[in-house]
Amino acid sequence: MFDITDRVVVVTGAARGLGAALAGAFAAAGARVVLSDARLEALEATTQALRVGGAAVAAVPCDVSLEDDVDALATSAQTIFGALDVWINNAGINIPKPAEQLAFAEWNRIVTTNLGGTFLGCRAAGRLMLERGAGCIINIGSIHGHVGSYVHRAAAYNAAKAGVINLTRSLALEWGERGIRVNAISPGPLATELMTTRLADPDYRRKSLERLALKRIGTPDDVVGAAIFLATPAAHWITGHTLAVDGGWLAA
Numbered sequence: 001m002f003d004i005t006d007r008v009v010v011v012t013g014a015a016r017g018l019g020a021a022l023a024g025a026f027a028a029a030g031a032r033v034v035l036s037d038a039r040l041e042a043l044e045a046t047t048q049a050l051r052v053g054g055a056a057v058a059a060v061p062c063d064v065s066l067e068d069d070v071d072a073l074a075t076s077a078q079t080i081f082g083a084l085d086v087w088i089n090n091a092g093i094n095i096p097k098p099a100e101q102l103a104f105a106e107w108n109r110i111v112t113t114n115l116g117g118t119f120l121g122c123r124a125a126g127r128l129m130l131e132r133g134a135g136c137i138i139n140i141g142s143i144h145g146h147v148g149s150y151v152h153r154a155a156a157y158n159a160a161k162a163g164v165i166n167l168t169r170s171l172a173l174e175w176g177e178r179g180i181r182v183n184a185i186s187p188g189p190l191a192t193e194l195m196t197t198r199l200a201d202p203d204y205r206r207k208s209l210e211r212l213a214l215k216r217i218g219t220p221d222d223v224v225g226a227a228i229f230l231a232t233p234a235a236h237w238i239t240g241h242t243l244a245v246d247g248g249w250l251a252a
């Protein structure tokens with residue numbers, strides 16, 4: 001029921017942080033994993049570390065905000081491993097700033113990467129999966145796609161993540177009868193490089209811990225099990241769903 005052996009899994013933004021943890025966890029569970037990122041050196045290093053550990057992995061550079069890159073990533077995965085079973089749209093950025101100071105170019109960059117990149121990934125994976133009549137897509141949302149954030153200012157990020165969650169529902173409805181499941185995961189605050197500055201701010205940390213039912217900041221390893229679950233036959237009747245993996249943040 002929870003078997004993922006030999007499945008071909010693509011993870012975007014896999015050079016570090018949550019993406020690297022997802023790639024490592026799927027590889028450790030026996031999947032064949034294509035790691036992808038716009039940071040080429042880090043991508044190579046992360047992939048090589050998994051390869052040395054005996055995993056079936058490949059690195060394919062891809063900037064998720066570029067249509068041709070994302071389409072090429074999907075065809076590369078198919079060429080390298082002969083299939084495409086699971087696609088995880090994980091790459092994301094944030095530029096936390098008060099809205100009144102956010103330049104439109106910054107808004108566009110955040111929305112294009114987080115929401116546009118997720119759409120491009122879904123479309124590229126979906127086209128190949130529709131041909132086979134099977135596949136599973138997992139989008140990485142955020143608790144801030146469900147509620148506004150009182151702890152930090154990030155209107156564009158929050159709006160983009162809300163878009164990711166409703167894109168997930170929309171594509172689940174469009175593609176369900178053709179064999180594709182589309183789900184999302186909304187992590188709570190995780191100690192990754194995306195969060196370094198904010199977690200170093202005592203006020204941010206205190207307010208986060210106050211709201212987290214489980215009273216600790218998460219790590220990428222706290223999230224990977226949910227992704228494996230959504231990708232396996234155990235979740236075969238789950239689609240259009242966003243699973244909060246958030247230490248109880250959204251319960252408050």
Ligand SMILES: NC(=O)c1ccc[n+]([C@@H]2O[C@H](COP(=O)([O-])OP(=O)(O)OC[C@H]3O[C@@H](n4cnc5c(N)ncnc54)[C@H](O)[C@@H]3O)[C@@H](O)[C@H]2O)c1
Pocket residue numbers: 012013014015016017018019036037038039062063064065090091092093113117140141142143186187188189190191192193194195
């Ligand atoms: N860290 C958190 O607290 C948290 C909470 C909720 C959701 N998330 C989401 O989890 C995902 C991963 O975040 P993280 O914390 O690991 O961040 P991170 O900054 O540590 O890693 C993000 C990775 O994405 C890559 N990336 C950025 N822009 C890209 C692009 N245009 N094309 C390809 N790759 C690109 C980066 O190079 C990096 O390797 C993001 O979608 C983020 O929004 C993170």
